Amino acid sequence: MIRLVLVSIVALAMFSVVAFTAGCETTEATTTTTASGATAEYVVCSHCGEFKGSEACCAEGAEECAKCGLAKGSPGCCKINKDGGDVTLCNGCGHVKGTDECCAEGAKTCDKCGLAKGSPGCCKIGG
Numbered sequence: 001m002i003r004l005v006l007v008s009i010v011a012l013a014m015f016s017v018v019a020f021t022a023g024c025e026t027t028e029a030t031t032t033t034t035a036s037g038a039t040a041e042y043v044v045c046s047h048c049g050e051f052k053g054s055e056a057c058c059a060e061g062a063e064e065c066a067k068c069g070l071a072k073g074s075p076g077c078c079k080i081n082k083d084g085g086d087v088t089l090c091n092g093c094g095h096v097k098g099t100d101e102c103c104a105e106g107a108k109t110c111d112k113c114g115l116a117k118g119s120p121g122c123c124k125i126g127g
């Protein structure tokens, strides 16, 4: 009798663990990894702020950011100048290549992606 109770308690505990884990799926940003897997260059389109060659690049109907005019939430949104020329992001730090911020020492790194926190590439390019 006692044994039966124990078993049902264990079963119950297991069930709640399963229910718990199923209920808290991590909402991680979907990383856009290129199928080739090669060290891709991340070029941000200065017309829309999205990565060049991506499906989102210059897509019609994209929501525009009221501040910068680029696609809202795009890697370049409020980070690069609209129509100021396409920029290449540094794979090592996520900042625009060749800027003072690029690979600057002491920069805060994002604990999700390892790139510089708040950089255009932060959580957007596959480090």
Ligand SMILES: [Zn+2]
Binding pocket: 045, 046, 047, 048, 049, 050, 052, 056, 057, 058, 059
């Ligand atoms: Zn574009």
Ligand SMILES: [Zn+2]
Binding pocket: 065, 066, 067, 068, 069, 070, 072, 073, 076, 077, 078, 079
């Ligand atoms: Zn913006």
Ligand SMILES: [Zn+2]
Binding pocket: 090, 091, 092, 093, 094, 095, 097, 101, 102, 103, 104
């Ligand atoms: Zn860099």
Ligand SMILES: [Zn+2]
Binding pocket: 110, 111, 112, 113, 114, 115, 117, 118, 121, 122, 123, 124
């Ligand atoms: Zn990040």
